[in-house]
Amino acid sequence: MTYYLAVDGGGTKCLAVLVHPDQGIVGSGRSGGSNPQSVGRERAVQALTEAVRLACRHLPEGSRIGTAAFGLAGVDTPATEEDARQLAQTALAAAGVSAECVLVENDGLIALRGAAEGGRGLLVVAGTGSVVYAGDGRRFVRAGGWGHRVGDVGSAFHIAQLGLAAAFRSLDAGDSDTPLIRHLCAAVGVDDLYALYDWLYLPGTGVDAIAGLARAVDAAAQAGDRAAAEVLARAGSELAEAAALAARRAGLVDGSAFPVFLVGGVLQNSAAVRAALLQRLAGKAPGGVVEVPRFAPIYGAVIRALGGPAAVDQRLRERLLAADVLLA
Numbered sequence: 001m002t003y004y005l006a007v008d009g010g011g012t013k014c015l016a017v018l019v020h021p022d023q024g025i026v027g028s029g030r031s032g033g034s035n036p037q038s039v040g041r042e043r044a045v046q047a048l049t050e051a052v053r054l055a056c057r058h059l060p061e062g063s064r065i066g067t068a069a070f071g072l073a074g075v076d077t078p079a080t081e082e083d084a085r086q087l088a089q090t091a092l093a094a095a096g097v098s099a100e101c102v103l104v105e106n107d108g109l110i111a112l113r114g115a116a117e118g119g120r121g122l123l124v125v126a127g128t129g130s131v132v133y134a135g136d137g138r139r140f141v142r143a144g145g146w147g148h149r150v151g152d153v154g155s156a157f158h159i160a161q162l163g164l165a166a167a168f169r170s171l172d173a174g175d176s177d178t179p180l181i182r183h184l185c186a187a188v189g190v191d192d193l194y195a196l197y198d199w200l201y202l203p204g205t206g207v208d209a210i211a212g213l214a215r216a217v218d219a220a221a222q223a224g225d226r227a228a229a230e231v232l233a234r235a236g237s238e239l240a241e242a243a244a245l246a247a248r249r250a251g252l253v254d255g256s257a258f259p260v261f262l263v264g265g266v267l268q269n270s271a272a273v274r275a276a277l278l279q280r281l282a283g284k285a286p287g288g289v290v291e292v293p294r295f296a297p298i299y300g301a302v303i304r305a306l307g308g309p310a311a312v313d314q315r316l317r318e319r320l321l322a323a324d325v326l327l328a
Contacts, residue, residue, distance in 0.1 A: 003059060005068040005099060006301035007088070009034035009048055010107050015298050016051035017325060018059065019305065024319030025326065029054025035073035036087065048091035056097050068092060068099035069305035071110030071297060076145065081105075103304060109133050109140055113300025114326075115261045115293040118309030122252060122288060124243050124277070127264035128211045130155035132243045134250035137309060143246040144239075148207055154239025154273065156214035156266050157207055159231060163217035164200070164210075166227040167193060179225035180217065187216035218270050229272065236276025243277070244284030253285045260288040292328075299326045 003026070004019040014034040018027035031050040033039050039047070048070075059065075070088045075081050085104045092099060112123035112133040119137040124130075129152045131145025148157045167181045171193050181193060188199050199205060220228035243260075244253075252258045260281070267274050281288055302320060306312055312320070320326055 001060065001063045002066045003063055004302070004305040005052065005055065005065050005097070006298055006305045007048065007051065007068065007070045007072075008107060008110060008296075008298040008301055009044075009051075009070060009072040011035040011038050011073045014047045014051040015296075015325070016048075016055035017298055017302060017323075018055045019302055019320070021306070021316060022319075024316075025323035027055040027058055028323075028325050029057075033073075036083070037074045041087070044087060045091050045094065048088065049094040052091055052097055053095040056095065059097070065097060065099040067101040067103060067305045067307070068097075069103045069105075069110075069301045071105055071107040071301045073107045075104060075106040105304075106131075106142075106145075107297060108145065109142070110300035110304065111263065111293075111297035112140065112261070113303055114295045114297045115291075115300070115328075116259060117295065118300070118303040118312070120252060121259045121261060122243060122247050122250075122285075123261045123263065124239065124267065125263045126154045126156070126239060126266035126273070128156050128208060130158070130239060130242075130264070130266075132239075132246045134243075134246035134252055136251045139250065141246050141249045143242040143249075153242055154235045154266065154277070156211035158238075159217050159235045159266065159270075159273070160210050160213035162231040162234065163213060163220070163228060166231055168197075170227065178220075178227070179223040180220040180228045183216040183220040183223070183225075183228075184213055187213055214266065214270075218272065221272055232270060232272040233276045235266075236273040236278075237280045239273070240277045240280035240284060243281055247285040247288070253287060255287065257287050257289050259291040261291060261293050263293070294328055295321075296326055296328050302326065 007016045012033045014031045016029045029051040031047040034044045034047040036044040072084045075084045108131050123133045132143040217228050
């Protein structure tokens with residue numbers, strides 16, 4: 001009897017599900033974050049092992065797992081993909097599970113597979129970082145997501161960085177009291193930009209802390225600060241450029257409609273960034289229709305483990321989606 005395993009290993013949580021084609025979801029397991037870049041390799045293996053062990057705890061003796069499909073955070077290059085494959089295999093062994101085939105890809109890609117049910121679609125993610133995935137059901141492409149040192153356009157870190165630059169330009173021009181400056185200083189709990197500068201270069205001020213300043217930039221824009229509003233418009237526009245690039249490469253811009261899924265704190269909470277993104281995207285990649293994802297990213301890993309959308313007929317789809325764990 002053949003089963004299939006799907007795993008969504010993100011930076012803050014890990015979810016694994018065991019699937020049987022005739023029964024749907026027959027097991028699931030949850031654990032903590034499994035991105036080795038943030039929690040370390042040992043903790044990543046522990047998290048993956050725990051989730052897989054829980055999902056497979058009722059696997060009948062003598063059964064086999066045909067394919068284990070992993071969507072893992074931090075899979076960005078050929079080298080990290082190979083590292084992630086070894087990580088997955090180590091976790092499977094530690095959980096006492098073997099699979100005939102182990103597939104590994106970025107967790108953002110399984111999110112698109114899940115949202116679009118393995119078919120056509122464009123996924124735009126903007127949280128602390130940003131990334132875009134697009135696919136036509138046969139091939140998938142990526143744009144962005146190369147980290148804050150490269151750019152991560154449209155992300156919270158990018159917005160904060162642009163906002164800080166605008167604030168210090170105001171200071172250079174002799175204006176030390178703008179809505180943007182006041183909101184940035186208040187967010188950190190300091191009195192002026194000089195103290196903010198000191199905070200920025202403290203050893204403990206990391207990417208997440210700086211990205212948190214994006215909320216202050218948004219608040220300043222709502223308070224009427226022109227520079228802050230320009231930052232949000234630029235962030236949304238540059239993210240749209242990346243999204244349009246991915247959409248064209250994936251063959252989505254062919255005159256027909258395609259779904260666009262907007263994910264992440266920036267796109268959920270900043271109306272200005274979202275509006276700028278959609279306005280620019282409509283001109284660069286016409287046909288996109290914004291949809292709210294109905295399915296969780298793990299569904300994308302399930303579809304891949306089973307062999308792709310063609311392997312999921314309507315009866316199997318109904319059995320799978322009877323499990324709440326696959327719903328967004």
